[in-house]
Amino acid sequence: MSDLLKNINKDKIPQHIAVVMDGNGRWAKKNGYLRAIGHKSGVKAVREVVQACDDLGVKYLTLYTFSTENWNRPKLEVNTLMELMVDSLTKELSGFMKNNVRILTIGDTDDLPNRCKKKFADAVSKTKTNTGLNLIFALSYSSRKEILTAVKSITNSVLNNEIKTEDINSELMDKHLYTAAIPDPDLLIRTSGEQRISNFLLWQLAYSELHFTSVLWPDFKKDDLFAAVIDYQQRERRFGKTSEQIKK
Numbered sequence: 523m524s525d526l527l528k529n530i531n532k533d534k535i536p537q538h539i540a541v542v543m544d545g546n547g548r549w550a551k552k553n554g555y556l557r558a559i560g561h562k563s564g565v566k567a568v569r570e571v572v573q574a575c576d577d578l579g580v581k582y583l584t585l586y587t588f589s590t591e592n593w594n595r596p597k598l599e600v601n602t603l604m605e606l607m608v609d610s611l612t613k614e615l616s617g618f619m620k621n622n623v624r625i626l627t628i629g630d631t632d633d634l635p636n637r638c639k640k641k642f643a644d645a646v647s648k649t650k651t652n653t654g655l656n657l658i659f660a661l662s663y664s665s666r667k668e669i670l671t672a673v674k675s676i677t678n679s680v681l682n683n684e685i686k687t688e689d690i691n692s693e694l695m696d697k698h699l700y701t702a703a704i705p706d707p708d709l710l711i712r713t714s715g716e717q718r719i720s721n722f723l724l725w726q727l728a729y730s731e732l733h734f735t736s737v738l739w740p741d742f743k744k745d746d747l748f749a750a751v752i753d754y755q756q757r758e759r760r761f762g763k764t765s766e767q768i769k770k
């Protein structure tokens with residue numbers, strides 16, 4: 523067993539971990555490869571975090587896989603990423619089934635190429651009764667767009683007299699987001715040394731603990747996840763209260 527794993531308090535495991543998997547391109551450059559190899563190597567890191575979350579009993583893991591802004595990358599890179607997602611999901615699906623992993627997606631999956639959209643829809647459907655880790659892929663995801671879509675849908679409910687303006691509250695907003703059935707992340711991890719949110723889960727991260735590491739995504743191992751959880755466990759989550767109130 524990893525030394526880091528031994529130091530994790532099993533009673534304080536984050537229920538939901540979200541990850542901005544960043545640094546594939548820089549990893550490739552550093553090692554003299556094309557960016558595509560960086561992305562390919564990133565798949566191994568996905569396997570590592572999924573297993574680490576499984577080891578810990580984390581219930582939800584959300585992976586920022588492709589943002590709406592990523593559509594603006596060179597066409598070749600976008601195509602490579604789409605193909606890689608199809609290939610990887612094909613290869614990993616039996617392992618997910620064996621480990622009782624349930625696949626979910628958030629984002630505008632309708633904008634994905636057909637093959638990719640179908641692959642994810644198929645994985646969601648095949649794993650839907652699994653009761654282990656909920657593995658959520660954020661695909662063609664934009665948090666601002668998610669919030670705007672929710673606002674439009676709530677506005678329509680008001681206009682149709684289904685609800686009153688006074689009924690609009692945080693809980694209602696939660697119900698209109700892609701993440702309706704998913705609790706807010708307790709911990710957000712971003713790799714590669716960047717310290718920004720990049721349009722990811724803006725509403726849901728309101729009280730998440732943030733962990734930034736300089737490790738580039740393809741180098742991310744189980745122990746890096748365990749280190750992030752140990753960091754998280756040392757934080758005092760006060761939610762606006764005083765430290766004394768929390769310790770009572």
Ligand code: IPE
Nearest residue numbers: 543544545546547548549587
């Ligand atoms: C993350 O790695 C993967 C995606 C955003 C799809 P990057 O491709 O952003 O890697 P860097 O930031 O160029 O190093």
Ligand code: IPE
Nearest residue numbers: 542543544586587588589720
């Ligand atoms: C964020 O990474 C999106 C994903 C990890 C999928 P980027 O590399 O696209 O982020 P920015 O645009 O540099 O902030």
Ligand code: MG
Nearest residue numbers: 544545546547
């Ligand atoms: Mg990047």
